Amino acid sequence: MVAKISVGNSLYGAIAYNGEKINEARGRLLTTNRIYNDGSGTMDIHRAMEDFITFMPPQMKVEKPVVHISLNPHPEDVLTDTELQDIAREYLEKLGFGNQPYLVFKHEDIDRHHLHIVTVNVDENGKRLNRDFLYRRSDRIRRELEQKYGLHPAERKNCRLDTPLRKVDASAGDVKKQAGNIVKAISGQYRFQTMGEYRALLSLYNMTVEEAHGNVRGREYHGLVYSATDDKGNKVGNPFKSSLFGKSVGYEAVQKKFARSKQEIKDRKLAGMTKRTVLSVLEGTYDKEKFVATLKGKGIDTVLRYTEEGRIYGATFIDHRTGCVLNGSRMGKELSANALQEHFTLPYAGQPPIPLSVPVEEPENRQGYSGGEYESHSGGMNLFAPEGPAVDAEEEAFIRAMQRKKKKKKRKGLGM
Template sequence: MIAKISSTENLGGALGYNFKKVEKGEASILLAAELYQDKDGRYTMEEVFADMEALIPKKCRTKKTVFHCSLNPHPDEKLSDETLMQIAKEYMEALGYGKQPYIVFKHSDIAREHIHIVSLRVDSNRRKINDKFEGKRSKLITDALERKYGLIPSSKVSEQAAETPKVDIGKENIKEQVASVVHTVLKHYRFCSLGELNAILSAYNLAVEEVKTEFRGKKYNGLVYVPTDDKGGKISTPINASDIGRGVGYTAVQNRMKKSKQNVKLLIPTVRKKVLQTMRTSPNTEKELRQRLEEQGLRVVIRKNESGRIYAITFIDDKEGIALNGSRLGKGYTANVFNAYFSNPARNPFLDETLYGSPFVRLEQSVTVQPLQSNAEEGDNIIDELIEDMVGDSFTSTGNDDWKEAAWQRKLRKQSKVNLRRKKR
């Protein structure tokens, strides 16, 4: 469970944001503590605002007197209203706000239901509620609540990703939704191939496809973004990268991948170690593998062809913002290895110490010990990457490409050359 805490002096803004969701039917009020309730048992924006404002001392040194927090369970978690209410109560009590007035809203405007809490940072005696190490204390509290209620660990989910909903083609603003997802992903995650990028985007019901076209005799590469269903099937018209905005086209993504190859090197041994430790528990099914990897803070995306053969496997650390294909971890972690394992779980190659090393190898040693690794650049098994991209290319060319962006860049380069020539003269 991710807790996102903010401070503000705008009480009306914090309450207004949540009450507008209630008016639209996208949120509901779960709980209110120490606040006025009308004769019909309802809470209105005007009454809650007046009630809270009256409790803020007139002469107060604390400027940002409003506490606003969102608690975000794991996207796969479906919790009852009673459970969410109890979690909110215990969270506020443990953080030091148990005796403060607060109101709890349940938001259901996106697939992942979550709650927002609005309270006050000062008490009736003008004393500020202790906020020292608030972030660290909050993390300890949410971890304890996860254990108490048997929740799926969500520490792997970034705060920004937690607030980004899936693309919903049932809504009119599809292009804006796609732009929001793509900008969030490109800002937070590191990836070295389009396959790894697609593994990340799949959580948001989105995929990216490279297209090639010819314009006035010149060949161009471009990208289109395609809304998908939960199974990855294309369900809407592809959107040209140049129609979304700057920084999401072919050149930008290629530059991101180039930088990522250098940045992920130090993280590969840690991810490899977690995968190896998980596989040595001999999970019998893909579902078990997912559950055990989540305990390690990793998410796995497995892709199969029509015959059910695993052709790609990607491990994602949402907290670190990194996606790594199995082949990038080493030859012993490719899709073929996992396909063979799940075809016959009784034969577990990951238990072979001669191939994968001792199960008691320490983490700092694993940085230099790279089992089943070639002398090529770490984890960069080019053949496996090419096979994965070829087999996984389920989208057909749409003709809707990013040639406009490339043509514009080409025009700028020509203008730059002309200016240089004039200066030389």
């Protein structure tokens, strides 16, 4: 997160700049202190100005009483409005402006949503607040908030990867450098809770990792070994010990990463967003390739693992929007490997999906199904209602086909 502070003497200019933007639906007013807020997300610029003036005495010796702050989370930090409010309030409290009148705006006019804060650095008696080391204190507070909320740290302007983050290409040479760039970059950008999830993430960049355990002179050791792969997942070239890339991607660091990721995902409820997106796409198709492609277009990569017989035995979703890597079963039984395998191998795969919102018949009506009862059933597999009755998929597919034939005969009889 990047924090920028500017001081000036035009209170109306700072309020109007932000107020006009949110009143044009390019943002919203998140929270205020000592300033009227009707909760609509918009604001009355003149009313806000009057509230500030009421707080400030008519005569002040402070030349630049207005403080305008912008807080800019990393684009990959997905935060709710409530979390943004909490961050802004805590930032101002630690900075010494917690009791001041202030306005907190969320700007949404660019993809990188960010906050603007307008306040004043004088108290009710016209005395200037302590501004000594303001920027230094702001930087310390920023780092504390990054750690508390699991945010990406502010990056130095000239801090870049030696090469753009892309798949390892063994034919391009210097595989060690390519691999090092990838493992160091993704370990800081993503959250994963198991070695399987870590491998799934690495596979997007033609890499894999294995654990190495042993005993040397009576002492146990644990390590990681990274390898480059081809597009089919086969290892190519020589493996690399994690020590070649630094402690940040070694065994102990990755184990700590698992625990930290688990806590962050739980505390910030990050898995919910991914689950909702995956379920909505799954509900709309029985075509596996379309499912994967649609999710990719929404910022989620899907890594499916298959047995030798071609059956899905593992599914991992990598959400680039939240930076979370999540095993399907972690999000629920309906996204487990078995559920996905069944969903994509039903007899009616490839046909338009059956609506999933039709209520299921009461238990006493489940004996001796008729064609009409099948017409109102939610698709046979009942994927999104785990407690529903089991239905034979082949039988349902047959009945659907018979219904289509009846419709065709009716059309012929009507001369259509």
